Amino acid sequence: MSMRTPLKTIRHLGSAKDGTSHFWQQRLTAVANVPLVIGFVILVIMLSGATHAEFVAAAGSPLGAIFLIAAVLSVTWHMRLGMQVVIEDYIHSEGMKIVLVLGNTFFTAAIALVSVFSILKLSFGG
Amino acid sequence: MSETTPTPHPRIGADRPLSPHLQVYRPLFTMMMSIVHRITGVGLYFGMFLLAWWLFAAASGPDYFTWVQGFFGSWFGQVILFGFTWALLHHMLGGLRHFVWDMGHGFGEVERETMAKATLAGSVILTVLVWIIGYMVR
Numbered sequence: 001m002s003m004r005t006p007l008k009t010i011r012h013l014g015s016a017k018d019g020t021s022h023f024w025q026q027r028l029t030a031v032a033n034v035p036l037v038i039g040f041v042i043l044v045i046m047l048s049g050a051t052h053a054e055f056v057a058a059a060g061s062p063l064g065a066i067f068l069i070a071a072v073l074s075v076t077w078h079m080r081l082g083m084q085v086v087i088e089d090y091i092h093s094e095g096m097k098i099v100l101v102l103g104n105t106f107f108t109a110a111i112a113l114v115s116v117f118s119i120l121k122l123s124f125g126g
Numbered sequence: 127m128s129e130t131t132p133t134p135h136p137r138i139g140a141d142r143p144l145s146p147h148l149q150v151y152r153p154l155f156t157m158m159m160s161i162v163h164r165i166t167g168v169g170l171y172f173g174m175f176l177l178a179w180w181l182f183a184a185a186s187g188p189d190y191f192t193w194v195q196g197f198f199g200s201w202f203g204q205v206i207l208f209g210f211t212w213a214l215l216h217h218m219l220g221g222l223r224h225f226v227w228d229m230g231h232g233f234g235e236v237e238r239e240t241m242a243k244a245t246l247a248g249s250v251i252l253t254v255l256v257w258i259i260g261y262m263v264r
Contacts, residue, residue, distance in 0.1 A: 027228065030221050037218055041211070045260045049199065052188035059184060072177070079171045086168060114178040118185035125185075 022081060029078035036071040043067070060122035072115040080108040159242045163220040166213040173210045211256055216249035 013019035043064070047055055058064050083104045091097045151157065176198075183194035197203045223241050226232040232241055 027225075030224070034218060034221070037214060041214070041256060045256065045263060048260055049195070049264050052184065052191045055184050055191065059181070068181075075174065079167070079174060082167050083171050086164065111174050111178045115181050118178075118181035121185040122181075 022084075026078065026081045029074045029081070032070075032074040033078055036067075036074055039067060040071050056122050059119060062123070065119050065123040068119050069116055072112055072119070076108045076112040076115075080104060083108070156238055156242045159220065159245060163217060166217040166220070169213045170210070170217055173206075173213065176206070176210065208253070208257065212249060212253040215252045215256070216245065219245040219248050219252075 043058070047058055050058070059068060084101055087097060087100045087104060091100055180194060180198070183191045198207060223232070223245055226241065232238060
């Protein structure tokens with residue numbers, strides 16, 4: 001006979017209402033970040049002292065732009081998830097927590113938007 | 127009204143027993159590495175502003191880009207970028223350590239210490255290596 005109650009199985013998707021998706025996305029983007037960050041470090045080394053023309057040629061090339069956009073999207077999504085956990089761990093007042101979680105999304109979205117737009121402009125607009 | 131009436135949003139920790147936290151434990155190496163993993167993550171979070179700024183400068187035109195490149199090339203910029211590089215590599219190696227744990231390995235007394243030491247040593251060595259290569263190809 002089992003001593004477990006039906007609560008051993010989380011009802012629906014649990015208290016956060018999204019099951020393990022946060023954890024899974026954290027790991028998914030972490031896996032993606034490994035090659036993307038290594039490539040990014042190499043790219044930065046190559047472009048550390050670049051002139052504007054050299055930078056546009058490299059970052060605006062189809063391969064460079066696609067790579068950079070992938071890196072930006074994966075990293076910003078990963079850091080949004082990570083910072084959300086940090087906020088939820090340390091901020092216990094409900095109102096401040098909501099404000100900071102919202103701010104977290106706005107900040108990471110802004111970083112992603114500015115970066116992706118800039119890359120696309122280098123690629124299409126010169 | 128009885129005192130036991132539950133309030134809708136009780137302040138967490140107000141009346142509940144709390145499990146022991148940082149202040150009661152002797153600092154352990156693996157614990158410090160866990161904290162550093164989180165600190166580097168937070169640092170990188172704000173550091174990503176620098177990448178957005180760099181790309182934005184490139185999209186804004188040659189004059190502004192040259193100025194921003196000059197900032198990153200200054201001693202102050204280089205110190206920030208050196209720290210960013212270390213945080214990035216440390217966080218990445220720490221992440222690889224988490225992958226090992228996710229697979230159910232590396233929890234033993236010896237392995238977890240070895241992996242933690244390898245993460246710290248690896249991050250420092252790789253950072254120095256990246257910067258040596260960076261200055262060589264310049």
